[in-house]
Amino acid sequence: MFVRRIAVVGTGYVGLTTGACLASLGHRVVCADVDAGKIERLSRGEVDILEPRLAELVAEGIASGRLSFVLGASAAVADAEVVFLCVPTPMGVGGIADLAAVESVVDETRDLLPSGCVIVNKSTVPVGTAVRTAELLRRDDVAVVSNPEFLREGSAVHDFLNPDRIVVGCDQQDAAERVAALYARLGAPTVLTDAASAEMVKYAANCFLAMKLSYVNAVAELCERLGANITDVTEGMGYDKRIGQAFLNPGPGWGGSCLPKDTHAMLQVADAADFEFRLLRATIDTNERQRQRMVEKVRLAVTGKRGGSLSHVRLGLLGLTFKAGTDDLRDSPSLAVAAMLKQAGADLVGYDPALPGGRDLGAVSVVDDPYQAAKDVDALIVLTEWPDFRSLDWARLAETVRQPVVVDTRNILDPDVIRRAGFTCTSLGRR
Numbered sequence: 001m002f003v004r005r006i007a008v009v010g011t012g013y014v015g016l017t018t019g020a021c022l023a024s025l026g027h028r029v030v031c032a033d034v035d036a037g038k039i040e041r042l043s044r045g046e047v048d049i050l051e052p053r054l055a056e057l058v059a060e061g062i063a064s065g066r067l068s069f070v071l072g073a074s075a076a077v078a079d080a081e082v083v084f085l086c087v088p089t090p091m092g093v094g095g096i097a098d099l100a101a102v103e104s105v106v107d108e109t110r111d112l113l114p115s116g117c118v119i120v121n122k123s124t125v126p127v128g129t130a131v132r133t134a135e136l137l138r139r140d141d142v143a144v145v146s147n148p149e150f151l152r153e154g155s156a157v158h159d160f161l162n163p164d165r166i167v168v169g170c171d172q173q174d175a176a177e178r179v180a181a182l183y184a185r186l187g188a189p190t191v192l193t194d195a196a197s198a199e200m201v202k203y204a205a206n207c208f209l210a211m212k213l214s215y216v217n218a219v220a221e222l223c224e225r226l227g228a229n230i231t232d233v234t235e236g237m238g239y240d241k242r243i244g245q246a247f248l249n250p251g252p253g254w255g256g257s258c259l260p261k262d263t264h265a266m267l268q269v270a271d272a273a274d275f276e277f278r279l280l281r282a283t284i285d286t287n288e289r290q291r292q293r294m295v296e297k298v299r300l301a302v303t304g305k306r307g308g309s310l311s312h313v314r315l316g317l318l319g320l321t322f323k324a325g326t327d328d329l330r331d332s333p334s335l336a337v338a339a340m341l342k343q344a345g346a347d348l349v350g351y352d353p354a355l356p357g358g359r360d361l362g363a364v365s366v367v368d369d370p371y372q373a374a375k376d377v378d379a380l381i382v383l384t385e386w387p388d389f390r391s392l393d394w395a396r397l398a399e400t401v402r403q404p405v406v407v408d409t410r411n412i413l414d415p416d417v418i419r420r421a422g423f424t425c426t427s428l429g430r431r
């Protein structure tokens with residue numbers, strides 16, 4: 001195996017995972033970030049995101065001398081053969097991807113990159129960004145490669161080391177092959193293509209996942225109206241290998257730091273290409289509606305009537321992160337639903353296994369344990385799919401609440417168990 005000297009710019013979910021995993025594969029990696037505090041903590045082996053095995057790999061990398069951390073991209077690239085860009089590309093004005101961080105790293109490192117090195121864009125960026133990066137770079141001796149990342153938060157290390165596929169795109173074949181070779185030990189199917197296609201794969205994949213979820217949420221609503229059971233329906237659908245069982249759980253709408261911004265960015269890319277992407281617009285609209293639908297479900301469950309008032313109703317929210325297994329709150333559907341409940345007049349107290357109590361999240365005050373969140377509430381609302389909620393002492397919760405009502409927007413509870421504890425229980429896609 002060739003050991004490469006690698007620089008990784010940005011030490012968030014993607015950058016830190018990339019750096020630590022590439023070091024574990026034997027490469028020498030320098031990770032850079034603009035956040036001085038983060039670099040100090042990482043240099044001491046302190047990882048401040050919740051990702052299984054990440055802290056362990058960072059510690060091993062530091063101990064082996066293969067992984068180090070520096071402040072600022074320019075301090076990292078001096079002798080790099082490959083430079084990974086893993087900086088944020090947040091939603092900008094009107095939904096477009098904001099590429100300011102990518103561009104600022106290019107500006108900062110332009111004159112420092114060694115001749116013959118490769119810049120690899122791992123951030124999620126619209127089609128055309130590799131070409132634009134090369135234009136900004138103005139260096140004929142440095143190739144720009146697109147290598148999108150498909151890891152999920154909460155299983156980032158596992159996903160990085162066990163990828164379903166590696167996608168590498170570049171208009172110069174030798175540069176693409178050099179990047180693909182970094183992953184050779186992972187034995188994953190590799191798609192070598194041009195830069196535009198690689199950039200498109202990332203958006204097309206995330207938008208497809210979002211569409212799958214909006215579809216399943218819409219089918220769940222129809223199940224409610226027609227008296228079918230979504231759990232059996234998705235199981236029956238999922239055995240078809242062309243559909244698959246994964247990503248078929250209905251919920252309060254999809255969220256997180258990527259699916260929302262990437263669907264909007266793709267829509268903007270389509271608009272700019274004069275293509276009316278109706279399917280994607282419907283995917284996004286269905287998701288907005290799903291969040292509103294959760295509020296209506298709560299109204300009905302708590303007041304017994306459609307459109308009932310939530311004024312001065314006290315609600316206990318179980319789960320605040322955008323999904324289970326992470327402490328990330330970015331674009332969390334739970335918080336979006338919470339904001340709407342608050343606006344409707346409800347008082348909210350929330351519990352999440354990944355968050356410390358005492359935090360004020362605006363609409364919700366966070367407490368340390370679920371039994372505290374249940375104290376004197378008119379309903380308990382499950383908003384994130386933490387499996388921990390299944391094993392709560394529901395009989396004890398029933399004694400704590402003011403009104404024994406549960407709304408499970410993730411279908412993770414066993415309705416029979418909840419009812420036996422004395423609650424009424426509403427879920428999704430069931431009568």
Ligand SMILES: NC(=O)C1=CN([C@@H]2O[C@H](COP(=O)(O)OP(=O)(O)OC[C@H]3O[C@@H](n4cnc5c(N)ncnc54)[C@H](O)[C@@H]3O)[C@@H](O)[C@H]2O)C=CC1
Pocket residue numbers: 009010011012013014015032033034035038072073086087088089101104105122123124125149150151152153257258
């Ligand atoms: N979070 C995820 O699960 C995935 C994210 N992506 C994409 O990867 C990119 C990064 O996402 P995350 O890792 O979630 O972001 P993040 O917000 O967790 O981390 C980004 C890091 O970059 C640093 N940074 C910002 N500007 C910088 C600069 N000029 N120089 C050096 N460091 C800089 C920030 O301080 C931060 O530590 C985005 O484009 C995202 O869409 C792709 C796949 C998965």
Ligand SMILES: O=C(O)[C@H]1O[C@H](OP(=O)(O)OP(=O)(O)OC[C@H]2O[C@@H](n3ccc(=O)[nH]c3=O)[C@H](O)[C@@H]2O)[C@H](O)[C@@H](O)[C@@H]1O
Pocket residue numbers: 124149150151152153154206209213246247248249250251252253254255256257258259322323324333
């Ligand atoms: O580009 C990215 O950043 C990443 O975005 C997603 O990963 P992630 O944001 O970590 O979250 P997911 O696991 O995809 O969940 C997204 C949302 O869908 C919801 N979801 C997921 C699955 C499901 O069956 N039902 C459901 O409602 C989750 O609760 C969450 O709100 C993709 O799954 C990754 O492949 C991709 O790399």
